[in-house]
Amino acid sequence: MGYQLIYNSSFKDIDENTINIEIYRDSGGTLIASELLCSADAVSINYESDDDVFKPIKCSDCQINVLTTKVLANLYTALGNQIYCTISKNGSLLWCGYSVPCLYSTDYNEEYNLLSLQFNDILSSLSNYNYTYLNEKQSIVSFYQVIKHIISQIDSNGLIKNVYVHNAKKINDTTDLLNNLFILDRNFFDEANEAENCKDVLEYITRYLGMTCYYYGDSIYFVDYDIIKNINSYTKYTLSDDSNTVVTLDNTIINVNQNIYESNASIAIGELYNKVVVVANSNSNNTIIPEWNDEDDIINQNADANKYYESTRDISGKNYTLLNAFFKSKNNWWWAIPSILAVPIEEVTPQNADSNGSYWQKAAYYETANEPSSLNWKTYFTISDYGLMGWKTTDGVQLSLKNKLPIAVKGGTFIIDINYRLSGDWNAAECIVTSDEQYYDGKYSTGFTDTMFKCKLAIGDTMYYDGDGWVNYQEYHNKVARNYYKICNGPNTWAGATWYKYLDEYGYWRFVTKGEYDSISGREKYSGGYADRNYVYSYTNSSNERVFIEKWFYDECKLQDCFYLVHKNKVGDKVFDTDYSLTNTVSWRMNLAESEDGVAVSLPSDKMTLGELTFELYAPNQLGTTPMRRTDKEPVRCNSFHINDVKLKYTTSDYVKDIFNDETYDEDLKFENVIDENIVNDFDDIEFRINTYNEHAGSYSYVLTKVGDEYYFVDTLTDGVSKDKLKAEEHCINKYVNYYSKPRFRYSNSIKNRDISLNSILKENTLNKNFVINSITYDLMNNKCDVELNEIR
Secondary structure, eight states: OOEEEEEEEEEEOTTOOEEEEEEEEEOSSOOOOEEOEEEEEEEEEEEOOOSOTTOSEEOEEEEEEEEESSOOGGGOOSSSSSEEEEEEETTEEEEEEEEOTTOOOBOOSSSOEEEEEEEEOHHHHGGGSBOOOTTSSOOEEEHHHHHHHHHHHHOTTOOOOEEEEEOOEEBTTBSOOTTTOEEEGGGGBOTTOOBOBHHHHHHHHHHHHTOEEEEETTEEEEEOTTSTTTOOEEEEEETTTTEEEEEEOOOOEEESGGGEEEEEEEEEEOOOOSEEEEEEOOOBOOBOSOOTTOTTTEEESSSSTTOOEEEEEEETTEEEEEEEEEEEESSSEEEOOOEETTEEOSSOOTTTOSSBEEEEEEEEEEETTSOOSSOOOEEEEEEEOOOGGGOOOOOSEEEEESSOOEEEEESOEEEEEEEEEEESSSOOOTTOOSOSSOBOOSTTBSOOOOEEEEEEEEETTTEEEOSSSEEEHHHHHHHHHTTOOOOEEEEEOOTTOOEEEEEOTTSOEEEOOHHHHHHOOSSOEEEEOOSOTTSEEEEEOTTSOEEEEOHHHHHHHHHTTOEEEEEOOOTTOBOBSOOEEOOOOOOGGGOOTTOOSSEEEEOOSSSEEEEEEEEEEEOOTTTTSOSOOBSSSOOOOOOEEEEEEEEEEEEOSSOEEETTTTEEOOSSEEEEEESOTTOOOOOOOEEESSBOOOTTSOBSOBOEEEETTEEEEOOOEEETTTOOEEOHHHHHHHHHHHHHTSOOEEEEEEEEOSSOOTTOEEEETTTTEEEEEEEEEEETTTTEEEEEEEEOO
C-alpha cells in the first residue's frame, strides 16, 4: 500500500501563518488518519552547530510536541524510514524528515500527556543506508548520478525536487560541476567490498566541492560560505527530468538589529589554530580482480554446503585417505563447465571428474593409519583434459571475469601471476604422485617447450595487450575483416617444406602457395625453409591446398587478440607434481609500489587507460599432451593443471623516494599550511576521500572529467572569485587558512523569522560584521529563530 497518512495537525503562528503537520507510515494495510493536538511549543526545527565553519554536511532535526490521552502505537517503529513527517508553511513544504527508530517516551496517566516526537532530516537519515552500485556493478558515474541515487535510496515519494549547487567553482569553463565531475563508484567500498553509508558518500562529494550541504524545503543545497557574499548564482538541478539551469538566490543582507525577537545576545571569539592539514586519503586500486578463491563467492556445487567425498588410495607404498569437494563461483567468475563426450556435467563427483573442462575443488588428505585431529583443506582451480583416445580436447577460455571491472588509470603496471602444477590425475591432493622420473631434458628427447597460458587482457573495445605492447582494437578488427587470420596447425613433421610470403597493400605478410608466389610481381616477397623438419606449420587455403607458414604467423593466428603468460622450463626441472609460477619479468629497476614477482604489463604513460577490464585464461599448452617425450622413459600425459593462485594487481611507478633509506611516497598525500607557529592548537586533519590524481599511488578516489568522448583526471578547479586554478585540496586549505588566520566573531540571539535560511547573510550593526548561520532553531509557533552566527569575510 505504501506510505499512508496516519496523523495530521494544523495551527496558526503568532503572525497568522498556517502551519500544517502530516505524519505518514509505510504500511501494508489501510490506515485511518487522526488529528493530533499540539502543545504550546508545538514545533521546533534545529540545524546543528559545529566548530568547523565549513563543515561538509549540516543536518537538522525536528521535535513535534503533542498532547494525548492515548498511546500512539502507530508512532512506534524499529525501522529507519517507516514513518516520516512533513511540515508546511502557508502551503509550501518547509521541512520533512524520518522518525527516530524506537524513540517513544512520555509520562502516562489518565489526563493529557505530553509526547515529544523526534524526526531527523533526509541527510541525517542517510547514515542508515549503505551505498549501492548504480548499475549493479562498478562503473564510472557523475557526481549528479551519485547524489540522485543516494536521494532515491530514502526518498521514495519524491519529496526532494531539486539540488542547488553554488557556482563557486568551474571545471572545463562551466559551473555545471555535478555533470562534469566523475568518479569510479568502487571508491565507496572498502578493500573487502563493504559499502560506505550514503551520508558519508555525500560528505565526500561535498568536501571535494569545497561546500556545505544542507536540506531545506523541497531541495538540497550546496553552498560555499567563503564566497557567499560574492556570488549568488546557483546551478539548479531538477531531479524529475535531470535538467539544470542557472538561477539566482536572494542573498540580501538581513539586519539582525532590526529583527530582534527578544534580546539575549552574546558574542564570542572563535578558536585560533596553529596549522591546517588536508589529507587526501586514497582508496587503493591495487587489487584489480576479485580473489579467485573468495570464500564468499566459491560455494559448494551441491545443495549441501558441507558435501564432500571420501576415498582411499595406495601411493608410494602407503595408504592415504583422500577427501574432495567440488565448488563453483557464485558471482565473480565464469568457467568452462566440464563435459564428457561433449555432454556437460551437472555435478562433478570423483566418478566423473576425469572430464574435459574446469572446476574448483577443495582437497585434503592424510595417511590412513594416522588420522589427524583436523583437516587442512586447500583450494584449487582444476583444468582437466581426458580426451578420447588421448587426443587433446580441452581448449578455449577456462576462466574469465563475469563482471568486467572499470579501469581508470594513467601509466602504471599490471602484475600477473599464476601458481600451478601439472598432474596426471584430476585429484589435486598433494600426496598424489604422477611421475618421479619425468624431468625436462634435451639429451634424451626431441626437446621441450615452455609452459604457456593463453590470456586475453583488454580494456573495453579500445585496446588489447599482445605480449609486446598495447594495440588499438581497430587493428584487430581490420585484420579480421581482411581475412588475415587463418586456422593453422602444427607442429608437424614434413621433410623439404618451404614457405612463401609477400607484403600486401595493407602492410600484412601473406603466406601463399608456390604458384601464387611466382605469379606476384612488384611486391616485396620472400621464401624459406625450416631448421627442424619436426616443427613445420601450415594452413589449408580455400582451394584445399596446404600453405606452409612461419612459426610467428602460427602464433599470431593462434593468439589473435591474446598473448602468452609464460613459465620458462629449464633442464632438470621436474615436470609433474611440482608447484611453479610464471617466469618473473618484474625488476627492482621499475621502481614499483608493492612490487612482487610476476609478469609485468606496462600501461600507456602518455594517456589515460579507461574502460572495462577483460581478463580471460585459456587452457595451457601442455594440458592434454605429453610435456616431455623422452626416449629413455615411458611418456606420461598431462591430464590436469591444478591452479592454487591467480593474481592480477595494479601498481604505480616512481614509488621509491630514497633508494638508500627505503623511503617511499605516501599513498595519502598531505597538504599543510602553518598559520601561526606560536599557537599550539592544531586544527583537526581534514580528510578528502575523493581527491586529485596522484602519480605515486593507484586509487579509485581520483576525480575525472570528460571532454568530448575522452575522460581525463581532474587536476585543478577554477575559483569563481579569484579565478585561481588550484587542486581541490589546495582550495580547501587556502579557505581554512584565510578564515582562521585572524580572530572571528560568533554572535547569538533570538530574532524574528524573516524567511531566514542557511543561505542567508546577516549583519550586526554594533560589530559591523556580516555573518552566516552556524546553528539555527526555528520556533514555528512564535515564528522566531534562535541563531548562532559565524562571521564571514
